[in-house]
Structures are given as C-alpha cells and as structure tokens.
Amino acid sequence: MKKLLVLFVVAMGATWITASIAVAGNGQGTIQFTAAYPGVGATCKGQRIVTTGPNATVRDRETCEISNQLLFAAGTYEIFPPDGNPATLAWGSDYDGKTAGSGTVVVKNRPDGTQAWQIHATYPVGVSSPVAGGGNLANAKKCQKNGWKGYVRADLKTVFANQGDCVSYAAQGGVLVLIPTLASQPLCEFYGGTFETGGPDLIGDVANPVLWVCNGQIVTPTFDFDGFVSNEFNALAYDCLADGGVSLHFKIDFFYPAPGVVSMTCYGP
Numbered sequence: 001m002k003k004l005l006v007l008f009v010v011a012m013g014a015t016w017i018t019a020s021i022a023v024a025g026n027g028q029g030t031i032q033f034t035a036a037y038p039g040v041g042a043t044c045k046g047q048r049i050v051t052t053g054p055n056a057t058v059r060d061r062e063t064c065e066i067s068n069q070l071l072f073a074a075g076t077y078e079i080f081p082p083d084g085n086p087a088t089l090a091w092g093s094d095y096d097g098k099t100a101g102s103g104t105v106v107v108k109n110r111p112d113g114t115q116a117w118q119i120h121a122t123y124p125v126g127v128s129s130p131v132a133g134g135g136n137l138a139n140a141k142k143c144q145k146n147g148w149k150g151y152v153r154a155d156l157k158t159v160f161a162n163q164g165d166c167v168s169y170a171a172q173g174g175v176l177v178l179i180p181t182l183a184s185q186p187l188c189e190f191y192g193g194t195f196e197t198g199g200p201d202l203i204g205d206v207a208n209p210v211l212w213v214c215n216g217q218i219v220t221p222t223f224d225f226d227g228f229v230s231n232e233f234n235a236l237a238y239d240c241l242a243d244g245g246v247s248l249h250f251k252i253d254f255f256y257p258a259p260g261v262v263s264m265t266c267y268g269p
Contacts (some may be wrong), residue, residue, distance in 0.1 A: 035094040041067030044094045046119070058123040060093055060100070066115040072107050079103040079121055091121055096225050098123055140170040151176040156238045177234050184239035184266070188214035191232050193262065201265045205249045208267040212243070217262040221254060233264075240266035 031048040046062025079091040079100045091100040103121035110116065142151065143166035151166060152159055154175040160166040170176055180187055188195040193214035201210045214236060219228070233250060240248040245266040254260040 031095070033095045042071075044117075046094065048093075048095045056125045058125055060095060060103075060119060060121045060123070062094060062117075062119040062121075064094075064117040064119065066117060069109055069113055069115050071115070074107050074109045074115070077105045077107065079105065091119070093121065093123065096229075140167045142176055143167045143170060150179050152179055152238070153177070156234070156241050177238065180235035180238055182235075182239075184212060184214075184236065184243055187235060187239060188264075191217055191236075193217040193264070202263040203249050203251045203265045205265070206247075206267055208246065208269065211240070211245050211266045211268045213266070214264040215262070219252065219260045219262060221260060223260070236264060236266075244268060 031050075033046055033048060035044045036042070037044075042064055044062055044064040046060055049057075049059045049061065051057045079102055091103065091105065092098070093100065100121035101124050103119065105120075106118040108116045108118075141147075143160070143163050146163075148160045148163045148166035153169065154177060156177055160169070166176070182190060185195040191214075194216045195212060195214055197212045199210045199213055200215070201213060202215055233248070237248040243266065246269050248264060248266050250265075251263045252260045253263070
C-alpha cells in the first residue's frame with residue numbers, strides 16, 4: 001500500500017459543495033454530497049454514511065473524476081491518520097474536511113488521459129453529521145423535565161410518546177433533533193437567508209418541484225460547518241418536511257479568500 005495526501009480543502013479555488021440528507025429507521029443515515037475543484041480538474045460525488053448505536057460508524061463512499069493524470073499514479077493508496085510523522089499522510093473528507101482514520105483510494109487511469117478515483121474512508125465516531133452523535137446520559141437528560149416534548153427522532157418527524165420513550169431512544173444511540181420554534185420563512189431569515197417560494201433553485205439536484213428556497217446566507221471560510229449542519233440545516237430540514245417537502249438540499253459556494261454563499265432548496269414530492 002502507498003501513502004496518500006489529498007487535502008483539497010486547503011487548495012480550493014472556486015469550489016462548491018452540495019449535500020442532502022436521508023435518514024432510515026434502522027439507525028443509519030446517509031448524506032449525499034458532491035464537490036468540485038476546478039483548480040485541479042476534479043469533481044466528486046459520494047455518501048456520508050452514519051450508523052448510530054453501540055457499533056456506531058462514520059464512513060464516506062465516494063467517486064472522483066479527474067480531468068488529468070498529474071496528481072497521482074494509478075494504484076491503491078492506503079489512508080493513514082496523521083501522527084506527526086512526515087512519511088504518514090492523511091485524507092481530508094470532501095464532505096466536511098475532517099481527517100479520515102483509515103481507508104483506501106483506488107486510482108485508475110483511462111485511455112483518454114483522465115482518472116477515476118474510488119474512495120472508502122472511515123472517520124472517528126463523532127465526526128460531524130446531522131445523524132451522528134451517540135446515546136449517553138448527557139443526551140438522555142435532555143428528555144427530562146418535559147424536554148422530550150421539544151425533540152423528534154432522527155427522521156425529523158417522529159415525536160416521543162413520553163419521557164421514558166425519549167430517554168430510552170437517546171440512551172441507545174438515537175439522535176435528538178430539536179424542533180424549531182420558527183416556521184421555514186422566519187427561520188431562513190433568522191439565519192440571514194432570503195426566503196422565496198417556488199425558486200430560484202440554485203442547486204438543481206433533482207427534478208422534483210421546488211417548494212421554497214433559502215438563498216444568500218453569507219459564511220466565512222472558517223465557519224462552524226458542524227454547527228451549521230446539526231443546527232441550521234437540521235432545523236430547516238424539519239420545516240421542509242413539515243411544509244410537505246421530501247428533502248432539503250444545500251450548496252455552499254466558496255471563492256477563497258472571500259466569504260461563502262449558502263443556497264438551500266426544499267423539494268416537494
């Protein structure tokens with residue numbers, strides 16, 4: 001195995017990322033994401049897969065299309081966690097820039113001078129995700145003193161029957177999602193976005209009808225991505241479902257060193 005360094009997150013020119021979330025009832029959530037790096041001729045598409053519970057895992061499964069064969073020779077590269085050794089290099093996630101603990105990258109050359117990369121990366125549990133986060137006493141305590149009335153399960157819609165139901169779910173690894181107190185438009189505007197029904201859809205991920213968009217929020221290149229996903233995105237995703245939508249997608253356009261611009265689209269059925 002060879003050792004590999006790919007830290008696109010520190011070499012971005014005009015770069016965009018998009019993501020959407022789907023949560024299954026079996027404790028596993030999947031976030032679809034895409035990323036483009038025009039400076040190196042790369043476009044990537046993958047999934048952040050988070051499994052909660054006693055055997056919690058955080059993984060990326062991803063493919064990248066590279067317009068040249070200049071970055072790496074064809075072959076299989078092993079991903080190593082950083083340890084201060086210059087010979088041991090790391091992989092930065094194209095979803096959130098977090099450093100993988102293990103995995104592989106398979107690089108294949110094509111006759112037309114391009115490359116295809118297949119990335120399987122595993123991250124320490126606790127890496128950001130709206131469906132990540134383990135069950136523990138601190139989490140379960142949120143259910144006490146009628147706190148359970150303010151949360152839903154990770155599917156963004158299932159409420160709790162009582163305090164015991166909430167405590168049991170949280171203690172076993174379930175994710176508590178705080179029910180937003182604001183509807184979609186005031187919540188969007190609270191975060192600095194411009195709310196409009198019907199579009200314009202600046203993402204274009206799917207052909208479904210657009211219920212509403214929340215565009216124009218400004219973020220710095222060093223903003224708290226973890227907090228954005230687990231708080232703002234989760235809350236607006238809840239409102240999207242409450243409005244009759246089926247998925248909320250977001251995109252962040254960065255033009256370093258300038259601030260980034262957030263676009264969100266709530267798609268209907």
